Amino acid sequence: MTAARSIVVERPGTFRLAAAGAPPEPGPGEVRVAVHAAGVCASDREVYDGTRADGYVRYPVVPGHEWSGTVAAAGPGVDPALVGRKCVGEGFRACQTCERCRSGETSLCTAGYEETGFTRPGAFADHLVLPARLLHLLDDDANLTAAALLEPAAVVAAAVLRAAPRPGERVAVVGAGTLGLLAVQFLAASTPAELLAVDPRDRPRRQALDLGAGRAADPAEAKELHGRYDLVVETAGAPGTARDSCLLARRGGRVVLTGMPEPGAHGIDPVHLSVSQLTIASVFGAPPSAWAYATHAFNHGLLRPAALITHQLPLESFGEAVRLVGSGDPEVGKVLLKP
Incomplete structure (x- = not known):
């Protein structure tokens, strides 16, 4: 043997x-x-x-x-x-x-x-x-x-289930690495009115467009879109992406954090959080329901x-x-x- x-x-x-x-x-x-x-x-x-x-x-x-x-x-x-x-x-x-x-x-x-x-x-x-x-x-x-790739897909599925996207919403994904590109696919299936992918790198932005995003922007361009999105899913875990995701959300919007930042990342402004009445959730790993969702999407060709x-x-x-x-x-x- x-x-x-x-x-x-x-x-x-x-x-x-x-x-x-x-x-x-x-x-x-x-x-x-x-x-x-x-x-x-x-x-x-x-x-x-x-x-x-x-x-x-x-x-x-x-x-x-x-x-x-x-x-x-x-x-x-x-x-x-x-x-x-x-x-x-x-x-x-x-x-x-x-x-x-x-x-x-x-x-x-x-x-x-x-x-x-x-x-x-x-x-x-x-x-x-x-x-x-x-x-x-x-x-x-x-x-x-x-x-x-179904393990990272399950993590993203947990974020999407927590986010509960609704058809016709404006949605942004911050980060177009593995988690972000999987999030683009899940969220595109919810028929958003607008789906933005934000990433500083050219190749991931192009790939996000191929996988269902309607628009891709680098972080500098995304600053012009602050306050626009009903739902923002953060996937990068970079020092400033949690803060930037909250700025992209409209007043009363929802933000789900899935990236894992290192110590010293920029904090979220509590005044902005309170005045804008944002709903913020976070995800670490994936429960069985998210695994079942991701596996179902994969088996049926949606992912x-x-x-x-x-x-x-x-x-x-x-x-x-x-x-x-x-x-x-x-x-x-x-x-x-x-x-």
């Missing part, structure tokens, strides 16, 4: 390609997934650099929280019919019993943070073991390479993430993948590792 490989980040700045003698065996209630592709994002770069917030990573760790694959084995108590099914899966290992979990808000689990790829072994590996209850099944003819992928690298090229993600090159879109 071929050795089962995985990328192990031993500590910040240090990783190795490990090989076990056999694939891991799923325990009761678990499945083993043969990983087809796994996305590399800024959070994985944080794991490697050691800049992820305290409590949100546990070394040594196998990263990889964005993935797609095929169920290869079912543990005791799991329906054997799952074997052979294409799938993606939730990352949060919520307790299922606390008040927040019972309310469906698994990303707010009060039992403590546990997530695939950060505190539990992730998908930068040939195989991944996880609870079967976290699976979301794909159609038999699903494009598994594109499906590796087309394949266009966002610019690089596909073998598992042993993890170092190069991390470099690309942190390069700042505007031509780098989604980077995948493929075992």
Whole structure:
């Protein structure tokens, strides 16, 4: 049997390609997934650099929280019919019993943070073991390479569900990276009267237009549009994008923050917030309802993430993948590792 490989980040700045003698065996209630592709994002770069917030990573760790694959084995108590099914899966290992979990808000689990790829072994590996209850099944003819983007799509779906866009609204998306371009697709399906994408980079702005935005602007141009939008979805996590998103919203408008800024980001003016009577929500991760929404949209062709992928690298090229993600090159879109 071929050795089962995985990328192990031993500590910040240090990783190795490990090989076990056999694939891991799923325990009761678990499945083993043969990983087809796994996305590399800024959070994985944080794991490697050691800049992820305290409590949100546990070394040594196998990263990889964005993935797609095929169920290869079912543990005791799991329906054997799952074997052979294409799938993606939730990352949060919520307790299922606390008040927040019972309310469906698994990303707010009060039992403590546990997530695939950060505190539990992730998908930068040939195989991944996880609870079967976290699976979301794909159609038999699903494009598994594109499906590796369903984790960020679920985060965006959580934002869109929170935003509750209505037909005919003026909508803006701030940031046209992976999250932003997925948000453009979701929001275009709500038939807005206007859909703006804001990004300082040329390529993402062009791609946003191809994916459903009616207008694209750089941040300087967007200043002329302050106070115009019913709904603003922020996806960049740059130092000033939360503040700028609130300025784009009309009085009484709604803003949903999905980007994860670093410490020291610009604050939101409380006077502007109060006088404008804005409704602001934030998203961290995705509950099962958002995963179901994203998977449904993907299975029915409403979500087309394949266009966002610019690089596909073998598992042993993890170092190069991390470099690309942190390069700042505007031509780098989604980077995948493929075992």
